[in-house]
Structures are given as C-alpha cells and as structure tokens.
Amino acid sequence: EVQLLESGGGLVQPGGSLGLSCAASGFTFSSYAMSWVRQAPGMGLEWVSTSGGSTYYADSVKGRFTSSRDNSKNTLYLQMNSLRAEDTAVYYCAKSISVASSQIFDYWGQGTLVTVSS
C-alpha cells in the first residue's frame, strides 16, 4: 500500500525558514518523480515543485524553496526560506502516476499545515 506522510509544518515568522519532509512507503521511491502541492486556506490547489530527473519550481517559490530527495531513506524534502504570509497553506506531497508521466499525481499525503505569521 502506498503511503506518504508529511511532517515539519508549524508556525513561523515572516522571513523565517522551515523544512518539510515526506516519508514514502509501498513503492519503489527512486523510480518516481515526487511533487509538492499546496493549498491556502479556503483556496484551490497550487503546484509548488516536482523532483525527478530534474527539479522544477513554481515562479512564486523559485529562489526561496528547495526540493530534494534521499532515495536511500525514501524521503522527499522541501526547504522553505524567506517565508511570506502568502506561503501559508497545507503542503501536500504527491507521487507521480508513472515514470513517464511525472506530472500526474496518483497518491497524496494527508498534508502538513504551514502558517507564516508574526
């Protein structure tokens, strides 16, 4: 059974940093692209980053967020720096449906809430 478990969310002041983790199990982690998608309170979904052979970022986070992965630990990370109020959201990690289709998300974690506020 595929499982994705995010952790690391919490309250952080504007300008601060926070690191998220996503522990994966139930599939061959190294073979699939993994993504971060966020959802601000009461809002729609916003793609943040995808890490596979290459890593892609939304313009809104480029230069501030860094996605990485440790295939030996089956874990995806998101390091978030220079946080802003508009980064407040539930952050989901998501697995790609196949090796060839890295941008379709077939499994999602339960999400972790990041709140940026003073």
Next chain:
Amino acid sequence: EIVLTQSPATLSLSPGERATLSCRASQSVSSYLAWYQQKPGQAPRLLIYDASNRATGIPARFSGSGSGTDFTLTISSLEPEDFAVYHCQQRRNWPLTFGPGTKVDIK
C-alpha cells in the same frame, strides 16, 4: 503560464442526477488534463488523467472528455459520496497549473 477556468463555481444537484463540469484552458493543453476530487479535510484524489483515462479504482460513473482547450468531467448519476470539490490540472507545460475548482453540493 496556462490558466485554467472552471465552470460553474458551484453546482447544486440531487443524488441520482447527472453532473457536468467544465474546464477551459487559456491555450491548448492537447489531452494533458487531469481531474481530482477533494472532500473537506482530505487530500485530493485522482479521478481522470489525460482527459479521458479513469484512474485505478475510479467508478465508471466518472468520465472525462475533451481536447485542446475545452474539457468536461461527467458524473452520470451522483452518489452521496460524490458531493465534493473537483479540480482540473494541466500538464502540457511547466508550470503545472490547477483550475479554481467546482463545488458540487446537495440541492
């Protein structure tokens, strides 16, 4: 950036009725469009990918159609568990983008 527009914003229907949801792209996404269902407090669930392919375990009452810029998600006969928010997402170009969602609620 490809902008996705969904209509209507809210669809009020009764169980057993047919639901037709629309997603329109600001430029062609070919068939690279997916649909997700999201219930309150839950993560999204993949329903349809590449316009018309049902994901594993998705009931046959869910179907997708369209190509280019206009897409439709159809729920042939609403079950109580289908009342939720539905999001479309394109993967034609980076950045990946989602539509604002359509809420299907009980009339």
